[in-house]
Structure formats: C-alpha cells, structure tokens
Amino acid sequence: MAHQDARWMRAAIALSLRGKGRTAPNPNVGCIIVRDGVVVGRGWTQPGGRPHAEAITIAQAADRAQGATAYVTLEPCFHLSPRGPRCVDVLSRAGVRRVAIALRDPDPRTDGQSIAWLREHGVAVDVGVLEDEARAAMAGFLLRQTSGRPFVTLKLGLSLDGCIAMADGSSRWITGPIARAHAHLERTRHEAILVGRGTWWADAPKLDVRLPGLEDRSPRRIMLGHGDAPDGWDLLSEPAGIAALPGVEYLLVEGGAQAAAAFLRADLVDRLLLYRAPILLGGGKPALGDVGLADLAQAHGRWALADSRMLGEDRMEVYLRTRSH
Amino acid sequence: MAHQDARWMRAAIALSLRGKGRTAPNPNVGCIIVRDGVVVGRGWTQPGGRPHAEAITIAQAADRAQGATAYVTLEPCFHLSPRGPRCVDVLSRAGVRRVAIALRDPDPRTDGQSIAWLREHGVAVDVGVLEDEARAAMAGFLLRQTSGRPFVTLKLGLSLDGCIAMADGSSRWITGPIARAHAHLERTRHEAILVGRGTWWADAPKLDVRLPGLEDRSPRRIMLGHGDAPDGWDLLSEPAGIAALPGVEYLLVEGGAQAAAAFLRADLVDRLLLYRAPILLGGGKPALGDVGLADLAQAHGRWALADSRMLGEDRMEVYLRTRSH
Known part of the structure; x- marks a missing residue:
C-alpha cells in the first residue's frame, strides 16, 4: 500500500x-x-x-x-x-x-x-x-510562506574555466543550442527574470521564451540597479527587494557577474543552475564578482549537487543550498 | 574469436x-x-x-x-x-x-x-x-615518436566559478581529500611535473607523491620561467622546451594560471584534468591567464569529454584534445 x-x-x-x-x-x-x-x-x-x-x-x-x-x-x-x-x-x-x-x-x-x-x-x-x-x-x-520571499535560482552559462564572456564581452555563444533551449524552458518555470543594469546595457537581453508554443510563457523582467527601468521592466534597487515582488514565487537571476554576486552576498540564492561548455576562454570575464567570503573554509558546505546531465556537448548541473534559511 | x-x-x-x-x-x-x-x-x-x-x-x-x-x-x-x-x-x-x-x-x-x-x-x-x-x-x-614531445596534461583544481584560489591567494583547500589523493595518484603516472615561477614563489609546492607506498613515485620537478631553478628543480624558459626534456613521455602541468595559459597558447595541452569543488569563490583568482583567442568560435571544437566521476563531493572531469597535431 x-x-x-x-x-x-x-x-x-x-x-x-x-x-x-x-x-x-x-x-x-x-x-x-x-x-x-x-x-x-x-x-x-x-x-x-x-x-x-x-x-x-x-x-x-x-x-x-x-x-x-x-x-x-x-x-x-x-x-x-x-x-x-x-x-x-x-x-x-x-x-x-x-x-x-x-x-x-x-x-x-x-x-x-x-x-x-x-x-x-x-x-x-x-x-x-x-x-x-x-x-x-x-x-x-x-x-513565500516561511520567509516572505521567492525561491531564487542563479543561472550561469560558463566555460570550463568559469568565464561567462570573452574579455571583450562577447558571449554568443558559449553553450550549444540544446543547453540554450533548456535555459529557455527554465524561464517558463519562473514568474520573473532579473539581470543587472550592466548586463542590460551590454546585451539588451529580451529574456523571452523562444520555444515554439511557449512564447506566451515569457516571465516578467526585472532590472537590478538604480535610476529608470527600461519600458516593460521593473526595477529593484537591491536583492532584498525581491520580498516585495508581488506574484513571484520563482525568480531567475540570469546575470551578470555583479548581480549574481550581490544575490550571493545577500545569501539569497537557493539553487544554482550551471550550463558548462567544453571550452576554455582563459582571460575572459569571470562568472562572479566578490561574494564577500572571509576565508576559504566559509565557501564549503553550502551547495549540494542535485542534478547533472549532458545537454549536447554541454553539461547542466543543479546545486541546491544545503543550509537552512 | x-x-x-x-x-x-x-x-x-x-x-x-x-x-x-x-x-x-x-x-x-x-x-x-x-x-x-x-x-x-x-x-x-x-x-x-x-x-x-x-x-x-x-x-x-x-x-x-x-x-x-x-x-x-x-x-x-x-x-x-x-x-x-x-x-x-x-x-x-x-x-x-x-x-x-x-x-x-x-x-x-x-x-x-x-x-x-x-x-x-x-x-x-x-x-x-x-x-x-x-x-x-x-x-x-x-x-614522442610522431611529434618529438611528451604528452601534456593540464591539471586544474577549481571552484564552480572557475577560481583556483581566493583573491588573497589562499587555495588550501578547494577540493576535498579524495580528489587530492587522486591528484597524487595522477602524479605517479607522469615522469615530470611543471609549475610556473609565480606558483613556486607563492606556494613552494613539493609536488611529491604523498600516498602510502608510492612515495618513491614522485616525478621530476620543472619550473617554467627565467633565472635560477631551485635546488632539485629543472628550468624551462618556454613551453616549447618540453621537446628537449630527456626521459619524459608524460608531463603534468599543475599551474598556475599563467603557466597553464602559456601551454594553451602554445597549443601544447593534450588532456585537461579538472577537479571541481561544489563551492563558489566569486572574485577569486581565475584558473587561466589569456590563452590568445581571437574570437569565441575559436574556443569551440577543441575538447571532448573522456571521463567524468565524483570523488567525494568533487567532480573529476577529463577532456582530451579533439584536433590532430
């Protein structure tokens, strides 16, 4: 039974x-x-x-x-x-x-x-x-019920050496078409996507879902930063502001390095979603800015591998936070 | 039959x-x-x-x-x-x-x-x-027979975001004891290990094999750089010099970022041996210096995953070069 x-x-x-x-x-x-x-x-x-x-x-x-x-x-x-x-x-x-x-x-x-x-x-x-x-x-x-904030996934598309772009900022493409399609599918599972102002200026990302039949599943777009938000975007001045986002249970942080680091510093990342391409970019843009660690020991014991699979030539990995809130 | x-x-x-x-x-x-x-x-x-x-x-x-x-x-x-x-x-x-x-x-x-x-x-x-x-x-x-040089493995011990040390240089420890023991076993399979002068100064690595019963398998030590070599070390002024190393069929490059990048720029890495710990170091030392890519497309098609396994909480990955020499 x-x-x-x-x-x-x-x-x-x-x-x-x-x-x-x-x-x-x-x-x-x-x-x-x-x-x-x-x-x-x-x-x-x-x-x-x-x-x-x-x-x-x-x-x-x-x-x-x-x-x-x-x-x-x-x-x-x-x-x-x-x-x-x-x-x-x-x-x-x-x-x-x-x-x-x-x-x-x-x-x-x-x-x-x-x-x-x-x-x-x-x-x-x-x-x-x-x-x-x-x-x-x-x-x-x-x-939302217990901590009054959405569940936050940080997505990173990386080279093997942890770069999210070349030194000149170019990042199209690091991962292959299967991994990119999977990342679009992940978007449909979030009410909102957030990027930092720098990423918005550099890449003007649409953050929409471009999978056939799922175009209407594009999430709300949120910019982390100060000043004015672009048309159709919401603005958040700091990571803690996610608590005040109405109607958002799942938030996807898509970059860049500074926005990602801000969420990690604030201890507001629940899940890491990594897409790793079998390439080396040596000297490219690192995935993360300063996350505020005092020493190496502090970095350990925070993440546990929850899923790992190949998507074409790229590997997707999901890590979940291991510490309680 | x-x-x-x-x-x-x-x-x-x-x-x-x-x-x-x-x-x-x-x-x-x-x-x-x-x-x-x-x-x-x-x-x-x-x-x-x-x-x-x-x-x-x-x-x-x-x-x-x-x-x-x-x-x-x-x-x-x-x-x-x-x-x-x-x-x-x-x-x-x-x-x-x-x-x-x-x-x-x-x-x-x-x-x-x-x-x-x-x-x-x-x-x-x-x-x-x-x-x-x-x-x-x-x-x-x-x-050695076909190209007149040893087979080169580049080993990197990394955080998920591709750092090999904190910003202050501390790197003990990124990976756990099982991954580190495996890295020592890899040393026994190489006649020589190479590090850059910067790594030698910063870490004074012994590069010996500290596995019970295998202590006598410690490889020759080689420093990439100019000037004098420390006692018991050989000196190599540039990666191409590996062709002249007598009695070396397998060479292990153990860092740091500049030595690794120099070998990659010279197209002298045959195998990548990655040990990745489930930690984020945000703002730490990147794994590689400039590898001399003209554009992102050039980074693709060079490496194929040959092995992948968990070693405790860390993942080991082996990539082999896909292009012919």
Whole structure:
C-alpha cells in the first residue's frame, strides 16, 4: 500500500511541476485520483492560481471519484474564496473515500484544518506521503510562506574555466543550442527574470521564451540597479527587494557577474543552475564578482549537487543550498 | 574469436597502464599470454623501460607459452640492444603460436619488421586489436615518436566559478581529500611535473607523491620561467622546451594560471584534468591567464569529454584534445 501511495504521489508531483512559475500567489499543486488501481482524474493548479488542482481533477473524474483515493501534493484548501470553491468541499462532495496528502499547508487559513475536517466527515486521510519531494516541487510557495520571499535560482552559462564572456564581452555563444533551449524552458518555470543594469546595457537581453508554443510563457523582467527601468521592466534597487515582488514565487537571476554576486552576498540564492561548455576562454570575464567570503573554509558546505546531465556537448548541473534559511 | 581477442587485449592494456609515466624512453607496453582460455603469463614494461613486457610475461609462462597466444599492446621490438633480448626472438623461442598486436610500433627500428619476421617464422599475427585504446594508453610514447614531445596534461583544481584560489591567494583547500589523493595518484603516472615561477614563489609546492607506498613515485620537478631553478628543480624558459626534456613521455602541468595559459597558447595541452569543488569563490583568482583567442568560435571544437566521476563531493572531469597535431 505504501509503495502504491508513493507511486501515485510521484505522478501527482510530476503534474504539479506543470504549474511551476505560473500559479502565484497560489501553490503549484498536483492531484491524481485513483479507483481500483486506475487513474480516473489528473490535474494541476492553473495559471494565476485557479482553478485549483483538486477542482480540475474531480471534474475530470466525475462519478468515478466515488469511493476513490485522491493524491494531493498539498493539503486541500480550507478557506472560502470568491474565486472558487474550497477544495475540502469539492473532495467530500465527490465521494472520495481517502485523501493522501504529501504536505500540510502552512497557510494559516488552512494549516491542518482541512485534514481535521475531512476526518470528521468520514474521509480517511494520510499525511506525509513523499513529503520531501513535494516540498522541493513547491519550494517557491513554501518559501513565500516561511520567509516572505521567492525561491531564487542563479543561472550561469560558463566555460570550463568559469568565464561567462570573452574579455571583450562577447558571449554568443558559449553553450550549444540544446543547453540554450533548456535555459529557455527554465524561464517558463519562473514568474520573473532579473539581470543587472550592466548586463542590460551590454546585451539588451529580451529574456523571452523562444520555444515554439511557449512564447506566451515569457516571465516578467526585472532590472537590478538604480535610476529608470527600461519600458516593460521593473526595477529593484537591491536583492532584498525581491520580498516585495508581488506574484513571484520563482525568480531567475540570469546575470551578470555583479548581480549574481550581490544575490550571493545577500545569501539569497537557493539553487544554482550551471550550463558548462567544453571550452576554455582563459582571460575572459569571470562568472562572479566578490561574494564577500572571509576565508576559504566559509565557501564549503553550502551547495549540494542535485542534478547533472549532458545537454549536447554541454553539461547542466543543479546545486541546491544545503543550509537552512 | 574477435570478441575473445578484445577481452584479452583489454586486460593487456590495463596492465600497460601500470607502467605509465615510468618507462621512458621506452613505451609502456602490456602483455598477456593465453593458452586454452587460461592466462599463463602477464606483464608490463618495468621502470626505466626494461625488462620489456614480453620478456616478463614469457618468463612467467615458461613452458606453458608453447602453442599459446600472446596479446601485446605494441608490436614487439625488432632491434638488438645491449640492455636485453629483442622481443621477437623471445616470443618465437618460447613457442608462441599466435601474436595479437594492438598497434604497429612507429619506431623506425621496428615499424612492421617484427610483424613480417614472425609471419616468416610461422607465427600467426593479427594487428589492430583495440588499436585506439592501446594508442590512448601509450599516448606519451607515441607523441614522442610522431611529434618529438611528451604528452601534456593540464591539471586544474577549481571552484564552480572557475577560481583556483581566493583573491588573497589562499587555495588550501578547494577540493576535498579524495580528489587530492587522486591528484597524487595522477602524479605517479607522469615522469615530470611543471609549475610556473609565480606558483613556486607563492606556494613552494613539493609536488611529491604523498600516498602510502608510492612515495618513491614522485616525478621530476620543472619550473617554467627565467633565472635560477631551485635546488632539485629543472628550468624551462618556454613551453616549447618540453621537446628537449630527456626521459619524459608524460608531463603534468599543475599551474598556475599563467603557466597553464602559456601551454594553451602554445597549443601544447593534450588532456585537461579538472577537479571541481561544489563551492563558489566569486572574485577569486581565475584558473587561466589569456590563452590568445581571437574570437569565441575559436574556443569551440577543441575538447571532448573522456571521463567524468565524483570523488567525494568533487567532480573529476577529463577532456582530451579533439584536433590532430
């Protein structure tokens, strides 16, 4: 049973990632409904945060939800909203017999109340199924709840010797087409992208998504710096300002070296996304400015490898921060 | 049969690597003798280049070499030497019925003559079994023959952002103990290690092998620079000088950034050996000085990933040059 639960919850988590970077201020939840070993509904929170994953999934399952088990990556919402029904009612009315939940919702409007309510109404509830995986899949929402800021990914496209451009500033291209397409896919999973003023002046980056069919997924653009922002851009004077960005659960910092270093100095990077090309640029522009280390020992123990794969001739690596906030 | 040949030759190549960096001016050859599917002898060229792999293997096999097949990673030597018997005679006298050879010896004193001689004397000969693998295993000897210089490995111990030290020069430690032990093992596979004068002044590196039981495998030390060499060191005024280094088939360049860049500018690096620690040093010392690229396109197509593995928390990567000499 536990093995089957993990299997279905894993599918629900995979669905939840389809909403990543599009559901703020709501969490990107995934849901799957299973009856007699057969999936009768699957859904994820839609862009803008509504409908919720559970509502979509129940609508899909219809009568087949009777007596079924619902797998939800986050505790269903308990609070009434003008934007839609609350999910505990949706699940209960559909006749679901059991709800498996990966993670209790820290939002004080829910925070365990749905779990208690469902049990009171005769629905079996299991909490904690693949909790860590679900936590990772909704890191942006959770960080907003616990630390009041978005989850920050720092992306770097590098040579083997850690350069992000030639000495003359040219950087087209360091990585190959597969890695660049992957970087565009990463953009779709973030509500906003940030670059420093220097990078904006030097490269005039569009920061849009140029993948066929995903052009409408281009994130908001934010410049780190002072003065006026270009048309269509927001301005942030310092990294700590990300806490005040409305509707952003996932922020992608795309450079340059000074903006990246500013976020690292402020200890506001949660994830490193590296694309490394098999080239040496010797004497080029270094990836990072001063990150404010007092000594070498301080640099250790901060990052743990979470993913590594080849993208054409380039290697993508993902590191996650290991220290708690 | 072809499948079995590849299997035994692979074993012979593995044996050949035991002599890597110790057999100059001779090649690091491996040999294995098989009769009725059973290994009856195995050997590799000994330090200083004698005895040859074949002589050791035949001595081990003794009578059991009668009618057996010998797998040799390089064509047996044809020339008479005061330092030992020639290997064609050794193999023939032992009664070997067949010799499988990975690679014809480019040395003009042999260069196909042993192959012809063995066939004339009734020994079956197959040439080209795992030729590419054998070529890679004896790259130092072969490069000496074809280009008159040793095979050069450039080693870099790096942070994720490509720094080899903090801004103040401190670099102990960037990589962890497992990666550092591996780097010492790499030293044993090179006849000589080179560092630039700046690195010598800054770090006073011993460049010795501090692995239990391998202390006597410390390579010769060479400084790149002008003026006087420290006691026990050789001096080289420019990278091209490596051609004149006697008894060196494998050279390890261990830094610093300027020495590394000088070898890259001179197009004298055959292999990159990277140890990357999961740390960011932002604003530290870059791995390489100017390597003389005219544009970014020039940086591409030079290196191909040949090996990649985790050593504790660090990743080792090996890249080989893709262009011909």
